[in-house]
Amino acid sequence: MSVTGRILRIDLTTRRHSIEEIDRSWLTRLIGGRGIGIAYLLKELRPHVDPLSPENKLIFLPGVLSGTPAPGFARWVVCTKSPLTHIYGRSVCGGKFGAAIKIAGFDGIIVDGASEDLSYLYISKDGVRFLDATPLSSLDTQKTQRILRERHGRRAYVACIGEAGERLVKFSSIIHERRAAARCGVGAVMGSKRLKAIVVDTSGSSPPRLYRREPFLRVVREHNEVLKDHPRRKRMTQYGTTIITTIMHDLGIFPVRNFQEGRLEAIEALSAETFQTFKVKDYGCYACSTRCGNVFSVREGPYAGATSEGPEYETIFAFGGEIANT
Numbered sequence: 033m034s035v036t037g038r039i040l041r042i043d044l045t046t047r048r049h050s051i052e053e054i055d056r057s058w059l060t061r062l063i064g065g066r067g068i069g070i071a072y073l074l075k076e077l078r079p080h081v082d083p084l085s086p087e088n089k090l091i092f093l094p095g096v097l098s099g100t101p102a103p104g105f106a107r108w109v110v111c112t113k114s115p116l117t118h119i120y121g122r123s124v125c126g127g128k129f130g131a132a133i134k135i136a137g138f139d140g141i142i143v144d145g146a147s148e149d150l151s152y153l154y155i156s157k158d159g160v161r162f163l164d165a166t167p168l169s170s171l172d173t174q175k176t177q178r179i180l181r182e183r184h185g186r187r188a189y190v191a192c193i194g195e196a197g198e199r200l201v202k203f204s205s206i207i208h209e210r211r212a213a214a215r216c217g218v219g220a221v222m223g224s225k226r227l228k229a230i231v232v233d234t235s236g237s238s239p240p241r242l243y244r245r246e247p248f249l250r251v252v253r254e255h256n257e258v259l260k261d262h263p264r265r266k267r268m269t270q271y272g273t274t275i276i277t278t279i280m281h282d283l284g285i286f287p288v289r290n291f292q293e294g295r296l297e298a299i300e301a302l303s304a305e306t307f308q309t310f311k312v313k314d315y316g317c318y319a320c321s322t323r324c325g326n327v328f329s330v331r332e333g334p335y336a337g338a339t340s341e342g343p344e345y346e347t348i349f350a351f352g353g354e355i356a357n358t
């Protein structure tokens with residue numbers, strides 16, 4: 033386990049920050065991630081607060097093993113009051129941003145208030161800076177990340193919004209690398225705070241301290257040893273979640289034409305094998321040996337050169353089966 037016991041609180045309205053101790057009883061009862069996020073929202077958010085007002089909170093929380101060498105625990109969560117449902121919302125994402133928060137020395141970041149102008153946060157071992165993001169206005173998330181990493185270096189990890197978040201689209205996402213915290217409209221909440229990005233620069237910072245380091249590392253080694261030759265791990269590395277499509281189809285529960293049917297005649301076009309013909313390389317979240325991410329590239333035709341991680345299974349059924357698009 034790796035717990036810093038510290039949370040970074042940002043007030044965008046006053047452009048101040050503070051570092052607070054997390055209630056110890058929360059850490060033992062709720063452990064980390066969304067449990068801690070819900071506790072903060074329950075304690076600090078008054079009822080009926082407008083999700084897109086400065087009063088709402090946007091809380092970034094890595095899982096309790098994020099930033100450690102344990103494989104498959106890199107995920108992080110954004111907790112807030114959702115502008116879509118007006119109740120508690122949480123959105124989960126992968127990549128390296130959660131580990132970066134831990135390496136920077138925090139179990140989470142709470143963002144309060146709202147900035148007057150579009151801004152971004154730069155968090156490093158030297159502190160927190162509130163920086164001007166107006167030149168990044170309307171840029172998509174890939175261009176935004178590229179510019180910020182060129183500016184702050186390769187050990188700077190970025191979570192940001194694109195134009196949809198800035199325009200408060202209620203289902204907009206927060207993007208890190210090519211991974212999305214895509215549920216509950218967390219991007220709109222970030223946009224309402226006029227916060228284009230959070231950059232966590234891990235230069236000069238060390239990975240979080242491990243309790244009972246040697247036994248922990250032994251378990252990690254054993255776990256990786258099991259994964260190394262496991263056939264399911266190999267299939268996940270090769271195909272990622274695209275493998276699920278034909279499994280669901282064979283079971284007759286692949287969502288076709290908005291769930292009216294469970295099978296699709298031309299399912300081969302959406303199969304894992306078809307996507308393999310576009311595969312360029314694997315991608316893995318922090319410390320993950322499974323590396324289930326697949327980077328695909330279109331090789332010919334009008335979209336030749338278009339490259340992205342995914343689509344994952346959910347996108348394949350939403351943009352494939354549900355609208356019978358093969």
Ligand code: SF4
Nearest residue numbers: 104316317320323324
């Ligand atoms: S690469 Fe895949 S399996 Fe590994 S942590 Fe990320 S989402 Fe999970």
